[in-house]
Amino acid sequence: SHREPEVTVLLAPDWASGSLADDVRRGLTRHPRTLPPRWLYDDHGSALFDQITRLPEYYPFAAERAILETHADEIVTASGATSLIELGSGTSEKTRLLLDAFTRSGQLTRFAPVDVSEATLREAADQIAERYPDLEVAAVVGDFTLHLAQLPAGGRRMVAFLGGTIGNLYLEERRAFLGAVADVLEPGDSLLLGTDLVKSADRLIAAYDDAQGVTEEFVRNALVVVNRELGGDFDPAAFSYVPFWDPHMERMDLRLRAEVPQRVTIPGAELVLDLAVGEEIRIEISSKFRVSRIAAELEGAGLGVARVWTDAAGDFALTLAVK
Numbered sequence: 063s064h065r066e067p068e069v070t071v072l073l074a075p076d077w078a079s080g081s082l083a084d085d086v087r088r089g090l091t092r093h094p095r096t097l098p099p100r101w102l103y104d105d106h107g108s109a110l111f112d113q114i115t116r117l118p119e120y121y122p123f124a125a126e127r128a129i130l131e132t133h134a135d136e137i138v139t140a141s142g143a144t145s146l147i148e149l150g151s152g153t154s155e156k157t158r159l160l161l162d163a164f165t166r167s168g169q170l171t172r173f174a175p176v177d178v179s180e181a182t183l184r185e186a187a188d189q190i191a192e193r194y195p196d197l198e199v200a201a202v203v204g205d206f207t208l209h210l211a212q213l214p215a216g217g218r219r220m221v222a223f224l225g226g227t228i229g230n231l232y233l234e235e236r237r238a239f240l241g242a243v244a245d246v247l248e249p250g251d252s253l254l255l256g257t258d259l260v261k262s263a264d265r266l267i268a269a270y271d272d273a274q275g276v277t278e279e280f281v282r283n284a285l286v287v288v289n290r291e292l293g294g295d296f297d298p299a300a301f302s303y304v305p306f307w308d309p310h311m312e313r314m315d316l317r318l319r320a321e322v323p324q325r326v327t328i329p330g331a332e333l334v335l336d337l338a339v340g341e342e343i344r345i346e347i348s349s350k351f352r353v354s355r356i357a358a359e360l361e362g363a364g365l366g367v368a369r370v371w372t373d374a375a376g377d378f379a380l381t382l383a384v385k
C-alpha cells in the first residue's frame with residue numbers, strides 16, 4: 063500500500079483555449095508567422111511525440127537516457143536533494159532512473175511532477191506513488207513559465223528540466239525562464255538541465271525529418287489543434303513540411319509552407335489569414351547548445367555549474383547547476 067498522490071491544479075479549466083487563442087492571434091500575425099510548440103501536445107501529439115522518441119533517427123531521447131543510466135547515482139549525490147521537482151514531466155519515464163538512484167541513496171522524501179496535462183500527470187503520479195511507496199508524491203498541474211513560485215517548498219530541492227525542452231525557447235525566453243528558476247531556488251537547491259548539443263547538420267536534419275514521417279505529422283498536428291480548439295479551417299494537406307538547420311542561430315527550425323494560396327479563418331482567435339504560396343509558419347525551434355554556452359546562460363541567471371555529464375558520443379548534456 064502507498065500514499066495517494068496529492069494533485070494541485072494551478073491552471074484554470076479554460077486556460078488552454080484562452081491562452082491558445084492569444085498565442086494564435088499574436089503568433090500568426092507576426093513575421094515569420096509562428097505557433098508556440100506547447101500546443102503540439104494534445105492526446106494525438108503526445109502519442110506522436112512518444113513515437114518520435116523511439117525513432118532510430120531521434121538520438122536525443124536515447125542519449126539522455128544513457129546519461130541517466132550511467133550517472134544517476136552521481137547526479138543524486140552531487141545534488142544532495144531531498145525533494146525532486148520535475149518540470150514538463152509528461153509520463154516521467156526517464157525520471158524513474160533518477161528516482162531509483164534516490165531510492166538507493168535513501169535521501170529523497172518528495173517528488174513533485176509538474177505538467178500542463180492533468181490526465182497524463184495523474185496517471186504518471188499514480189504509477190510513481192505505487193512504485194515508490196515511501197515517497198510523498200505532490201503533483202502540480204501547472205505551466206513552468208507561470209507557476210515556478212508555487213512549487214512545493216521545503217527540503218533541499220532539485221528542479222529537473224529534461225529532454226532538451228529548453229531548446230524550444232528563444233534566447234530571451236530562456237533568460238527569463240532561468241532567471242525565474244534561480245529566483246525561486248534557495249541556496250543549495252539545484253537545477254538539472256537537459257540540453258541537446260550542436261552536431262553535424264546531417265544528423266540533426268535526420269532527427270527532425272525521419273523516414274517514417276512521424277515528425278512531419280507531429281508538426282502538422284499544430285494546425286489540427288488550432289482547427290479543433292478554435293474552430294479554424296486550416297487544410298493541413300495544403301502545407302508542406304520544411305525542417306531546416308539554422309547554422310547561425312544553431313537551432314533546428316521546423317516550419318509548414320503553404321503550397322497553394324489560401325484564406326484561413328480562425329473564429330476562436332478572431333482571425334482571418336490570407337496566405338500566399340510559399341508563406342511559412344514556424345511551428346517549433348529546437349536550439350542546440352555547446353557546453354560553454356549552457357554554462358554562460360546558467361551563470362548569467364545566477365546559477366553555478368557544479369557538473370556536466372554527456373553521453374559517450376557527446377550528443378547530449380545534463381548539467382547540474384547550484385544556487
Ligand code: AVJ
Pocket residue numbers: 114122225226227229230269270277280346347348
Ligand atoms: C521535446 C522539445 C525536446 O526539440 O527535440 C522532437 C520536440 N519536435 N521532434 C525536440 C520535437 C520534433 C523535442 N523536445
